Amino acid sequence: MTGRMAGRTALVVGGGQQPGATYGNGRATAVALAREGAEVTVVDLFADRAGATAAEILAAGGVAHSIAGDVTSSADCEAFVRFAVERMDRIDVLVNNVGTNAGDDDALHLSEEHWRALIDVNLTSMWFTSRLVIPLMRERGGGAITNISSTASIFGTRRFFAYGVSKAGVNALGHALAIENAPYNIRVNTVLPGLIDTPLGNESYVGDPGVASREEAAAKRAKKVPLGRQGTAWDIANAVLYLSSDEASFVTGVTLRVDGGAGSLVGGADWRDGSSHGTVGQRADDATTATGA
Helix, strand or coil, X not given: CCCCCCCCEEEEECCCCCCCCCCCHHHHHHHHHHXXXXXXXXXXXXXXXXXXXXXXXXXXXXXXXXXXXXXXXXXXXXXXXXXXXXXXXXXXXXXXXXXXXXXXXXXXXXXXXXXXXXXXHHHHHHHHHHHHHHHHHHHHCCEEEEEECXXXXXXXXXXXXXXXXXXXXXXXXXXXXXXXXXXXXXXXEEEEECCECCHHHHHHHCCCCCCCCHHHHHHHHHCCCCCCXXXXXXXXXXXXXXXXXXXXXXXXXXXXXXXXXXXXXXXXXXXXXXXXXXXXXXXXXCCCCCCCC
16 A cells, blocks of 8 residues: 555445456445545445445455445435545545446347436436535545446447447546536546456356356457456556546546557457347446446
8 A cells, every 4th residue: 555545535436346256346446545545435236235345445454434325316326425425524536437238239129218227327327426526526626536438438339339328428428527627626537448357247248159157258358458368347446546646636538448458459349249139138348337346
């Protein structure tokens, strides 16, 4: 620990994760901020998942709190922001790490119900939390917000129509909030993960054609990355840590790809056979789901 975040407080929304062999982006981010001295409040749809992240931080000697909340509910967002302020006195750092592609499909087969749900979880939620936290940051003279998007926001992905569109909205949200809040010393940046070895990043692909295990999924995905491997949740956490710290004091409005160079390839890193449509289920290459990854 170098104390890069000493004396800071952080609200990590989507800081729990589903069970799996590796860390999810949200949990890794919360732990990384705490290791550098931040007091952290963890939010997840499921109380036990948020609690598990907070417990890991506490066991390592850090300071953490946890609360359950549905990011698609403005009332829930108000409740967990209020909870964070009551426990920590302020919010210096906000990390929005929620996302899902449950029920996504191509543009012609996607249902209206799933379209609205994906937009609500992936995009509207980040507006909800930001509009609540920004006034608090303005009062204190500054802060840092990092939203987790996806490389799917800038490259087409087969059968992930609403996911890509909603994450493109996250990028635009970051740009707009960065300009609006620069006079208040509030920096807003966006991280675009590529193929990351999270529980959702590998386990959820088991059962796809030619993928019988998470190891097969990992190997297949790694071949699409110029650096020759998938990223880890710590790669995402370290990017968020940098953007949240004073080291990035002159960085705002950035969309930062963390993808091992995959985004520099023509067509990005989509390895699926998109020849048929159908409901995809709850999968994401990069961000957590609304329930945590």
